[in-house]
Amino acid sequence: MDYFSTRGATERVSSAEAILKGLASDGGLFVPASFPQMTLPEIEALRDLSYEERAVHILRLYLTDYTEEELKGCVSRAYGHTFDDVRRAPVRAVGDLEVLELWHGPTSAFKDMALQLLPQLMSTARAKTGEQDTILILVATSGDTGKAALDGFADAEGIRIMVFYPDGGVSPVQRLQMVTQEGANVSVVAVRGNFDDAQRGVKEIFGDTAMAKELAALHTKLSSANSICCLLADGKIEAGDPVNFTVPTGNFGNILAGYYAKRMGLPVGKLVCASNANNVLTDFLQTGIYDRQRDFYQTMSPSMDILVSSNLERLLYHLAEDTRQVAAWMQELTTVGKYNASSLLPALRENFWAAFADDRATEEEIRAVYERTEYTLDTHTAVAYRAAEDYRRETGDARPMVVLSTASPYKFGASVLHALGEDTAQMDEFAQMECLHARSKMEIPVRLAALRTAVVLHEGVCEKDGMHAAVLSFAEA
Numbered sequence: 001m002d003y004f005s006t007r008g009a010t011e012r013v014s015s016a017e018a019i020l021k022g023l024a025s026d027g028g029l030f031v032p033a034s035f036p037q038m039t040l041p042e043i044e045a046l047r048d049l050s051y052e053e054r055a056v057h058i059l060r061l062y063l064t065d066y067t068e069e070e071l072k073g074c075v076s077r078a079y080g081h082t083f084d085d086v087r088r089a090p091v092r093a094v095g096d097l098e099v100l101e102l103w104h105g106p107t108s109a110f111k112d113m114a115l116q117l118l119p120q121l122m123s124t125a126r127a128k129t130g131e132q133d134t135i136l137i138l139v140a141t142s143g144d145t146g147k148a149a150l151d152g153f154a155d156a157e158g159i160r161i162m163v164f165y166p167d168g169g170v171s172p173v174q175r176l177q178m179v180t181q182e183g184a185n186v187s188v189v190a191v192r193g194n195f196d197d198a199q200r201g202v203k204e205i206f207g208d209t210a211m212a213k214e215l216a217a218l219h220t221k222l223s224s225a226n227s228i229c230c231l232l233a234d235g236k237i238e239a240g241d242p243v244n245f246t247v248p249t250g251n252f253g254n255i256l257a258g259y260y261a262k263r264m265g266l267p268v269g270k271l272v273c274a275s276n277a278n279n280v281l282t283d284f285l286q287t288g289i290y291d292r293q294r295d296f297y298q299t300m301s302p303s304m305d306i307l308v309s310s311n312l313e314r315l316l317y318h319l320a321e322d323t324r325q326v327a328a329w330m331q332e333l334t335t336v337g338k339y340n341a342s343s344l345l346p347a348l349r350e351n352f353w354a355a356f357a358d359d360r361a362t363e364e365e366i367r368a369v370y371e372r373t374e375y376t377l378d379t380h381t382a383v384a385y386r387a388a389e390d391y392r393r394e395t396g397d398a399r400p401m402v403v404l405s406t407a408s409p410y411k412f413g414a415s416v417l418h419a420l421g422e423d424t425a426q427m428d429e430f431a432q433m434e435c436l437h438a439r440s441k442m443e444i445p446v447r448l449a450a451l452r453t454a455v456v457l458h459e460g461v462c463e464k465d466g467m468h469a470a471v472l473s474f475a476e477a
């Protein structure tokens with residue numbers, strides 16, 4: 001299986017090379033040259049396997065230059081001992097919907113599904129390709145990717161990692177998780193700006209050829225780990241009956257994995273894209289017009305506070321199959337702030353449905369679901385749960401619906417408690433955890449409780465235009 005850029009750069013690369021590079025040389029994203037097909041009996045056979053066995057099954061269809069032994073090793077190191085549920089991603093009935101809990105990994109957010117595995121694949125790729133230079137991973141995070149990447153890459157051989165997060169734009173627990181990260185190869189910096197500023201800064205650094213030369217002199221190559229599309233879409237598959245999925249969406253990685261699964265043969269009905277008040281994707285999926293020129297809101301679901309949703313570019317490519325067109329749209333997005341892809345509207349409507357919930361609706365949803373079912377949703381999952389209910393009500397489609405749950409409520413304790421009617425004014429993060437434990441009866445994730453005594457190691461802050469300098473000084477250190 002070869003990979004190439006959504007924007008048409010001519011080089012075709014192997015999966016190991018694509019994993020090492022992260023971004024294509026023309027600024028595009030790597031996509032697979034085709035979708036491997038699985039038959040229904042093959043898909044059904046996955047049901048009897050462990051999560052790790054399923055993962056190897058699916059990964060070997062995409063990562064054809066890795067041996068089965070290599071993949072088995074990567075997968076068992078990634079998921080074997082770091083998750084607190086043997087099923088890794090358990091499905092639980094909550095009301096009329098199925099909730100797929102993707103947050104049982106070490107950082108309590110769904111990013112662990114991909115970012116525990118990626119470092120393993122990258123170290124293996126380094127060995128396979130004979131790479132000698134240090135790989136420097138740059139990450140812009142809206143909160144969860146940063147910690148998940150730091151945890152996955154800490155002390156990885158031949159790899160260093162630098163994370164930029166929006167100053168004041170992440171939850172207190174998310175911030176604490178990042179600034180206390182240990183490891184000789186890590187750096188964490190707050191950027192005075194929002195997530196889009198940080199993401200743009202990282203993309204600019206990738207496109208900067210002068211910078212690449214300076215880094216080459218330091219025997220360093222850049223790579224990325226931004227909302228890497230996790231191919232391990234794992235659902236409750238009925239025998240051939242389509243299932244709908246609702247995904248709380250920011251950078252479009254998770255929902256894109258659902259689309260890939262559909263293209264591979266999984267009986268997926270509609271993919272419902274759930275957004276918060278930053279509803280640029282809701283508008284796009286309804287009109288085909290992507291317009292990032294709008295107010296940016298800081299919401300109680302900060303991991304979805306995004307106006308430039310980067311993996312959407314991959315969907316554009318798969319629907320249009322025209323790299324020149326994709327490059328033109330991306331160019332317009334940069335220069336004008338807007339593009340019109342309404343030619344794709346029929347295909348978008350066939351596969352997707354979209355809705356959003358602002359903070360008030362999100363709070364209402366947390367409380368209503370708690371009162372009805374005693375299950376405590378995190379803020380992101382609540383946005384999705386609401387969108388799933390909207391979808392059922394407005395379309396009458398009663399097929400099974402899986403709501404992807406992307407974070408433990410403990411990561412956003414203050415907002416969740418507020419929704420449940422608690423006054424948190426006098427509580428620090430840890431008192432909030434105790435209070436949430438009393439209300440939700442859910443175990444406090446051990447790693448979050450341990451933040452109480454963790455030492456803050458990263459207090460750096462930079463301006464939006466200071467990211468270049470920060471990367472260079474880290475590379476030199």
Ligand SMILES: *Cc1c(COP(=O)(O)O)cnc(C)c1O
Pocket residue numbers: 109110111144145227248249250251252253254255303304380406407
């Ligand atoms: C990253 C994240 C999302 C959004 O996922 P994308 O793949 O970026 O669309 C939603 N919820 C949580 C908790 C996240 O960390």
